Amino acid sequence: MVIIGLFQSGLESREACRYDRSMLAPWQQSLANTVTDFQQLCALLALNPVELFPADQAIDFPLRVPRELIARMKKGDASDPLLLQVLPQAQELNVVPGYSTNPLNEKVFNPVPGLLHKYHGRVLLTLAASCAVNCRYCFRRHFPYEDNVPGMQGWEKALDYIRADNTISEVIFSGGEPLVVKDTQLKQLVDKLDAIPHVKRLRIHTRLPVMIPSRVTESLLTLLRESRLSVAIVLHANHANEIDDAVKAALEKMHANHLSLLNQSVLLKNVNNNVEALSALSEVLFTSHVVPYYLHVLDPVQGAAHFNVPREQALLLMDEMRNRLPGYLVPRLVCETPGARSKTLID
Numbered sequence: 001m002v003i004i005g006l007f008q009s010g011l012e013s014r015e016a017c018r019y020d021r022s023m024l025a026p027w028q029q030s031l032a033n034t035v036t037d038f039q040q041l042c043a044l045l046a047l048n049p050v051e052l053f054p055a056d057q058a059i060d061f062p063l064r065v066p067r068e069l070i071a072r073m074k075k076g077d078a079s080d081p082l083l084l085q086v087l088p089q090a091q092e093l094n095v096v097p098g099y100s101t102n103p104l105n106e107k108v109f110n111p112v113p114g115l116l117h118k119y120h121g122r123v124l125l126t127l128a129a130s131c132a133v134n135c136r137y138c139f140r141r142h143f144p145y146e147d148n149v150p151g152m153q154g155w156e157k158a159l160d161y162i163r164a165d166n167t168i169s170e171v172i173f174s175g176g177e178p179l180v181v182k183d184t185q186l187k188q189l190v191d192k193l194d195a196i197p198h199v200k201r202l203r204i205h206t207r208l209p210v211m212i213p214s215r216v217t218e219s220l221l222t223l224l225r226e227s228r229l230s231v232a233i234v235l236h237a238n239h240a241n242e243i244d245d246a247v248k249a250a251l252e253k254m255h256a257n258h259l260s261l262l263n264q265s266v267l268l269k270n271v272n273n274n275v276e277a278l279s280a281l282s283e284v285l286f287t288s289h290v291v292p293y294y295l296h297v298l299d300p301v302q303g304a305a306h307f308n309v310p311r312e313q314a315l316l317l318m319d320e321m322r323n324r325l326p327g328y329l330v331p332r333l334v335c336e337t338p339g340a341r342s343k344t345l346i347d
């Protein structure tokens with residue numbers, strides 16, 4: 001297990017479980033209990049592993065899926081839209097021209113380890129290397145986190161970088177998955193950011209409240225509420241079926257604590273590339289106070305080409321959504337252009 005970083009992640013607690021599992025918070029137990037075995041996933045979903053591709057040995061990006069997400073999948077359905085997001089497939093091994101291992105060339109914007117400064121006024125900190133879930137389309141699936149989640153001194157360097165540049169008004173916790181970091185350690189970092197006068201906003205890019213809703217603990221809510229910074233949580237859900245009652249309850253708590261809630265999705269073939277799926281997602285999110293923010297077109301990362309939706313179809317879907325939904329429920333269709341000063345709007 002390769003987990004590096006200043007912060008003890010929930011995953012590291014996997015070691016601790018051997019001694020006293022009851023010491024772990026429920027979300028940490030869930031992280032320690034994610035399914036990483038293909039046969040086990042098939043058994044839980046009543047799927048025939050022989051008909052699927054047992055790719056875990058052949059593909060360098062392992063299977064990883066929380067049991068909470070598996071519980072929302074339809075048994076016996078190999079084309080379930082939640083399953084397809086996490087299921088290793090033979091197509092991942094195809095080498096497709098134009099798809100690379102580092103599609104965004106982010107190293108260029110990486111002045112100190114763990115910090116990306118790409119856009120004006122905002123820096124992104126890669127707080128943790130791991131995720132609760134391995135999304136097959138992830139553009140960071142080949143990202144060298146090992147070199148980019150620094151130790152204690154490294155974070156001081158990132159903080160010094162932020163302190164020294166008073167154009168930085170927003171700090172984004174990202175990853176990997178920033179919320180695998182424990183609350184006590186998040187609090188230490190937030191306290192340090194609170195003390196930098198030009199930082200006004202904290203943003204957290206996280207998929208964990210959707211994957212493992214028990215992550216929304218009282219201590220997390222308290223530390224965010226007590227911060228001087230305005231806090232936005234940018235969630236990541238791609239399909240309405242991801243939002244079950246437990247997720248709704250977690251979102252309700254965040255809303256009650258005055259956190260601004262946004263969502264970003266990725267447009268994925270066979271998962272959400274139809275107007276019904278996209279509209280249902282926007283609508284269910286809004287009932288939980290979440291506003292759709294971005295709909296990303298797939299980054300051309302090697303191993304994910306089978307998720308690609310042609311540009312013309314994406315534009316058509318946006319038109320259909322605009323015809324059906326209030327403007328505030330239509331996310332912005334964007335892509336990342338290496339070298340651009342913002343996300344690129346596609347219209």
Ligand SMILES: *Cc1c(COP(=O)(O)O)cnc(C)c1O
Nearest residue numbers: 116117118119122123124172343
């Ligand atoms: C997407 C992104 C941001 C945030 O961009 P917004 O358009 O403000 O959501 C910031 N930094 C990096 C490196 C990003 O990739």
Ligand code: SF4
Nearest residue numbers: 131134135138176207
């Ligand atoms: S949660 Fe985000 S960073 Fe983690 S694997 Fe999924 S898309 Fe990638």
